[in-house]
Amino acid sequence: MTASVLQFDPIRLPPECDVLRGEVRAFIEEEIAAGTFDPMDKSEGDRFNRPFAKRVAAKGWIGMTWPKKYGGQERSFLERYVMTEEFRAVSAPTGSFFTADRQSGPTIMKYGQEEVKNEILPAIIAGDCTFCIGMSEPGSGSDLFGATTRATKTDGGYLINGTKIWTSGAHQADYMIGLFRTAPPTKENRREGLTQFVVNMKTPGITINPVINMVGRHEFNEVVFEDAFVADKYVMGTPGQAWKQATSELAYERSGPERFLETFYILTELVRVLGAEPDLRGSEGVGRLVAQLHTLRRMSVSVNGMLAEGLEPTLQGSIVKNLGTLWEQALPARARDLAAFVDPDPTNMASFQRVLEFATTIAPKLTIQGGTTEILNGIIARGLGLR
Amino acid sequence: MSDRDTIIVDTAARIFRDLCDPQTLNNAKDDSWKGPLWDALEESGLTLTWVSDEVGGAGAGMFDGFDVLRVAGSYAVPVPLSETLLAGWLLEKAGITCPAGPMTIAPQRAKDRIEIDANGRLSGAAKQVPYAGETTHIAIVAYKGDRPHVALVAAADCRIESGRNIALDPQGTVDFAGVQPLRCEPAPISADDLQMMGAAARATMIAGALETAMNISVQYAQERKAFGRNIGGFQAVQHNLSRLACEAAAATAASGSANEAIANGDGLAGDAMLLEIASAKIRCGEAAGQGAAIAHQAHGAIGFTQEHVLHRFTQRLWAWRDEFGSEAVWAVRLGNAMAGNGADALWPLLASR
Numbered sequence: 250m251t252a253s254v255l256q257f258d259p260i261r262l263p264p265e266c267d268v269l270r271g272e273v274r275a276f277i278e279e280e281i282a283a284g285t286f287d288p289m290d291k292s293e294g295d296r297f298n299r300p301f302a303k304r305v306a307a308k309g310w311i312g313m314t315w316p317k318k319y320g321g322q323e324r325s326f327l328e329r330y331v332m333t334e335e336f337r338a339v340s341a342p343t344g345s346f347f348t349a350d351r352q353s354g355p356t357i358m359k360y361g362q363e364e365v366k367n368e369i370l371p372a373i374i375a376g377d378c379t380f381c382i383g384m385s386e387p388g389s390g391s392d393l394f395g396a397t398t399r400a401t402k403t404d405g406g407y408l409i410n411g412t413k414i415w416t417s418g419a420h421q422a423d424y425m426i427g428l429f430r431t432a433p434p435t436k437e438n439r440r441e442g443l444t445q446f447v448v449n450m451k452t453p454g455i456t457i458n459p460v461i462n463m464v465g466r467h468e469f470n471e472v473v474f475e476d477a478f479v480a481d482k483y484v485m486g487t488p489g490q491a492w493k494q495a496t497s498e499l500a501y502e503r504s505g506p507e508r509f510l511e512t513f514y515i516l517t518e519l520v521r522v523l524g525a526e527p528d529l530r531g532s533e534g535v536g537r538l539v540a541q542l543h544t545l546r547r548m549s550v551s552v553n554g555m556l557a558e559g560l561e562p563t564l565q566g567s568i569v570k571n572l573g574t575l576w577e578q579a580l581p582a583r584a585r586d587l588a589a590f591v592d593p594d595p596t597n598m599a600s601f602q603r604v605l606e607f608a609t610t611i612a613p614k615l616t617i618q619g620g621t622t623e624i625l626n627g628i629i630a631r632g633l634g635l636r
Numbered sequence: 637m638s639d640r641d642t643i644i645v646d647t648a649a650r651i652f653r654d655l656c657d658p659q660t661l662n663n664a665k666d667d668s669w670k671g672p673l674w675d676a677l678e679e680s681g682l683t684l685t686w687v688s689d690e691v692g693g694a695g696a697g698m699f700d701g702f703d704v705l706r707v708a709g710s711y712a713v714p715v716p717l718s719e720t721l722l723a724g725w726l727l728e729k730a731g732i733t734c735p736a737g738p739m740t741i742a743p744q745r746a747k748d749r750i751e752i753d754a755n756g757r758l759s760g761a762a763k764q765v766p767y768a769g770e771t772t773h774i775a776i777v778a779y780k781g782d783r784p785h786v787a788l789v790a791a792a793d794c795r796i797e798s799g800r801n802i803a804l805d806p807q808g809t810v811d812f813a814g815v816q817p818l819r820c821e822p823a824p825i826s827a828d829d830l831q832m833m834g835a836a837a838r839a840t841m842i843a844g845a846l847e848t849a850m851n852i853s854v855q856y857a858q859e860r861k862a863f864g865r866n867i868g869g870f871q872a873v874q875h876n877l878s879r880l881a882c883e884a885a886a887a888t889a890a891s892g893s894a895n896e897a898i899a900n901g902d903g904l905a906g907d908a909m910l911l912e913i914a915s916a917k918i919r920c921g922e923a924a925g926q927g928a929a930i931a932h933q934a935h936g937a938i939g940f941t942q943e944h945v946l947h948r949f950t951q952r953l954w955a956w957r958d959e960f961g962s963e964a965v966w967a968v969r970l971g972n973a974m975a976g977n978g979a980d981a982l983w984p985l986l987a988s989r
């Protein structure tokens with residue numbers, strides 16, 4: 250029963266990953282040198298940068314695990330893991346392609362109609378195509394199956410009416426994968442009746458209203474649908490059965506290195522300000538943080554190894570996200586504490602303080618986006634047989 | 637994993653199930669279970685898992701030995717199995733044949749140092765040596781000047797002050813002053829290597845014990861009723877047990893990674909091995925503390941009794957996190973190493989693993 254909860258095999262990245270890592274690092278170095286981005290400058294917003302995406306695409310690194318017939322490279326999940334973690338570790342501007350690469354593309358591959366696959370997957374791979382995720386609504390966040398935005402059958406397609414909210418990057422996206430109600434829930438199963446669609450964001454009847462977050466940025470949005478038409482071919486999978494399709498997507502969404510590396514720079518900068526000979530609390534604190542991060546990373550690598558073998562480690566993915574997001578949420582506060590006795594004047598300290606402020610301010614979202622701590626604990630409890 | 641030998645693990649699990657059942661041991665009025673358990677372990681060759689077959693061991697490889705220790709942890713095995721494995725590993729490094737019977741190792745604490753004088757006699761003492769007084773032999777790392785040696789010592793030749801650890805398992809201070817070892821050979825090993833291996837062994841046992849603590853807590857939550865329902869139906873209990881599972885998972889991953897690093901690595905030196913082993917001991921030690929607390933909370937008063945088996949696991953979690961370096965000790969060492977390497981070396985090291 251509970252054995253699988255603890256299935257975290259100590260797999261290592263195969264040698265081809267080292268080669269790729271070298272290439273990705275060289276590429277990052279060139280991009281930083283060319284001024285594309287500054288890893289320490291947190292004022293660059295959501296790091297949405299299409300020209301950068303085009304250059305990553307030219308390397309073959311978007312959709313790199315996908316079939317060759319769509320333009321993919323059929324490389325392993327572990328190689329994708331390496332590419333992702335190297336970009337994350339330096340906060341590279343992956344905003345325009347990350348969502349499509351991580352989950353929208355794979356979802357389309359699994360459930361999309363062939364015509365749609367041919368239309369969209371090559372465009373993602375080329376770095377030309379940005380996706381957003383339309384799940385949450387004003388009246389349903391954690392309770393995803395409470396979604397009420399309707400898709401009503403009409404000639405040749407569906408008319409969509411309702412409102413999605415917290416849609417990250419909707420204002421920059423070409424497409425959304427949206428979850429809409431095509432039938433009322435049944436008495437036996439309230440999860441029934443929801444259907445996934447690919448929606449072109451340029452469709453008439455879609456209005457995007459910015460929602461400014463507490464860092465002062467326009468990242469997420471309210472997306473209002475008024476009789477927005479979506480053709481039949483954009484239905485994904487079996488109408489009404491989206492709840493069965495969501496689970497494998499979650500394993501991809503939850504287990505990646507982005508779930509504990511979003512504020513990795515804090516740890517690096519902490520080590521920098523503490524210097525070569527930290528005080529006892531500094532070294533103990535850093536030692537614990539490094540041990541915890543190493544453990545998270547090893548867990549994440551094992552989950553990705555399982556994905557590479559075609560398994561669906563949904564439960565293990567939830568464990569990684571749960572531990573990972575709690576860890577990175579606590580990181581700024583712990584770093585602040587450990588640096589408390591460092592001389593505040595040197596320039597190192599000023600840049601540390603600057604990134605620390607930013608990380609402290611964004612920390613609350615880490616355990617909300619992509620499923621809250623409470624929801625994840627519920628999923629894990631179900632895995633333990635308690636629900 | 638698939639290339640690992642499940643026969644060894646299955647054998648260990650069978651022996652523990654038959655002869656080391658936690659409830660049976662808990663109810664036992666005396667130590668009469670000890671002899672049959674040890675004999676079965678020895679007959680099956682499990683006690684010498686880390687000794688190659690050329691010198692009379694099982695020749696099973698490092699990974700198998702760690703797998704045995706994980707299972708041993710999952711039964712909270714209260715005999716010097718890990719100590720005998722570690723002793724076998726040490727003795728083999730010096731080409732010394734293992735004697736029969738249970739062994740322990742010294743020093744367990746990084747602080748203690750044992751020296752060899754010009755006449756080959758020992759000086760120095762080691763404190764908190766696990767199972768001191770219960771084993772016939774002690775394998776030690778001792779220094780002749782700067783030169784590390786491995787020596788096999790008869791416990792009867794030493795002055796041993798016996799005590800108990802927090803789990804009430806035997807431990808003691810061993811005074812080696814004037815002792816003439818049975819064998820003593822120079823070896824390509826240091827007292828720190830024993831710390832590293834001991835830490836990896838304890839981390840692995842912690843992961844095993846946490847697995848059981850989790851399983852019995854979940855089972856209890858499914859059986860115990862309050863307010864007309866199973867306590868496992870309460871969300872607060874579910875979330876606590878989820879956190880216990882997360883801690884057990886982290887311990888499994890951290891210790892498993894260190895096990896793999898040791899099994900497939902080339903010695904114990906270098907930053908990568910320090911990262912692997914220190915992380916395992918730190919993270920498993922943290923998981924031990926948090927996991928034990930949650931397991932007790934879920935059990936209510938019954939878990940705080942002598943009669944219930946839970947304490948067999950939680951008390952050993954507390955004992956094992958202390959031995960071969962606590963979380964704090966390893967964290968300072970790891971943190972200093974990372975600081976010494978500098979901020980920009982941190983990510984490359986993490987990513988190399």
Ligand SMILES: Cc1cc2nc3c(=O)[nH]c(=O)nc-3n(C[C@H](O)[C@H](O)[C@H](O)COP(=O)(O)OP(=O)(O)OC[C@H]3O[C@@H](n4cnc5c(N)ncnc54)[C@H](O)[C@@H]3O)c2cc1C
Pocket residue numbers: 381382383384385386389390391392414415416417418469614617618619620621622623624
């Ligand atoms: C930065 C950011 C980006 C986001 N981007 C997107 C996006 O691109 N697309 C998208 O669709 N959504 C997005 N979201 C929305 C996100 O998925 C939701 O915020 C999340 O699922 C929680 O929903 P909610 O905000 O409505 O909170 P609620 O569901 O109302 O929850 C509020 C609190 O109640 C708790 N709670 C709720 N139900 C339970 C329960 N059954 N048991 C115990 N506790 C419970 C929650 O854990 C939480 O603590 C984003 C959110 C953030 C913060």
